[in-house]
Amino acid sequence: MLKSRFFALLLALVPVSALGSVNLLDAPIDVHDRASLQRGLGLYMNFCAACHSLQFMRYSRVGEDLGLTVEQVEQLIIKGDAKIGEPMITGMAKADGTAWFSKAPPDLSTTVRGKKGQEDWVYTFLRSFYVDESRPMGWNNTVLAGASMPNVLWELQGIQRATFEPAGEDGCAIARVGDNCISGFVVQPHEAGRLSPAEFDRAILDLTAFLTYVAEPARLQRETLGVWVILFLSFFTLLAWLLKREYWKDVH
Ligand code: HEC
Structure with missing residues (x-):
């Protein structure tokens, strides 16, 4: 137990893939x-659905x-006048998205497609916005350098700033920006968000779980x-044995 906690902590601290x-x-x-997916859905509707579609x-x-x-879906989930049988489409026109962000926010239904590493990408992306005054929106991202998406979760996370150090020969632990490595992130106490760092990471995990489910909803049933299939097969193996x-009792 202690050991697995230790590894979980290590995984949380060290970028692995x-x-x-x-x-x-x-x-x-x-x-x-399910509770994690429900929280993820709630976050998605509040912070993402204005720009993105599923x-x-x-x-x-x-x-x-x-x-x-x-009733819960109609009262708590749906924003605006969409009907319950409709797809989860944003009200933002593509042309407006392109005009405002220089790139229309992409559809997120298949961003995480069961492909190994994709959920790690989304998880890291959402945690890795940092202040960059040279960008039009004032934000940059280590995973998607020059991203046109602003850090829409800054109120939860706080204002995250990157610390830099000159790039050595061993590469960078987090990401490389020009001749420098991003060596870490800091949120100053006076710029803190509504969530603690642990709560924020949990929220991002819930969002990532939700987007992973969305990419392949059949996976839940499958x-x-x-x-059941394995239980069924084991039962028949036992029966056959x-x-x-x-039969062989009489032969011997
Ligand atoms: C204000 C509009 C806006 C909001 C709100 C927003 N995004 Fe985005 N998002 C964008 C734009 C624009 C891009 C395209 C970025 C680029 O490619 O430079 C993007 C890109 C992404 C991508 C990368 C997709 C890909 O395939 O490259 C992911 C993942 C993503 N957003 C997730 C989210 C999540 C999760 C939320 C809610 C927490 C969210 N976004 C909220 C505008 C938004």
Whole structure:
């Protein structure tokens, strides 16, 4: 127990998998944790749905999968006048998105596609915004350098600033920016967010779990079905073995 906690802590601290030149954090999500998915959905609706769409996901489906009643979906989840059977599309026109952010916010239905590393990418991306006055929105991101998405979660996280050091020969622990490495992130006490760092990481984990579920909703059923299939097969193996024993009893 202590050992696994220790490893969990290590995983949380050390970027373990690398994609390109940026080190990604490991996202220990659990798509079968319904409470986590529900919190992720809530965060998504409050902080992401104004810009992004989930064109392959309907409100009704998300409600069913996450154990919400029709009333809960209609009153708590849907913003604006969308109907429960409709896909979760943003009200923002693509042209406006392009005009405002120089790039229209992409659809997020398939951003995490069961592909290994993709949930780590999203998890790290959402935690890795830092202040950069040279960018139009005042934010940059280590995972998507020059991202046109602002840090929409800054009120929760606080204003995160990067610390730099000259790049050595061993590469950078977090990310490289020109001749420097980003050596860490700091949030000054007077710029702190509404959540503690641990609470914020938890929130990002919930959001990442939700987007992972959205990318492959059938996975929820498939994996629970898998358990039954294995139980069923084990049962028949046992039955076959008992039968065989019964038959051979007389032969010996
Ligand atoms: C104010 C509008 C806006 C909001 C709100 C917003 N985003 Fe974005 N997002 C963007 C834009 C614009 C991009 C494109 C960035 C780029 O490619 O430079 C983007 C890109 C992304 C990407 C990268 C997708 C890809 O395939 O490259 C992810 C993941 C993402 N957003 C997740 C989120 C999540 C999760 C939230 C809610 C916490 C959120 N966004 C809220 C505007 C927004």
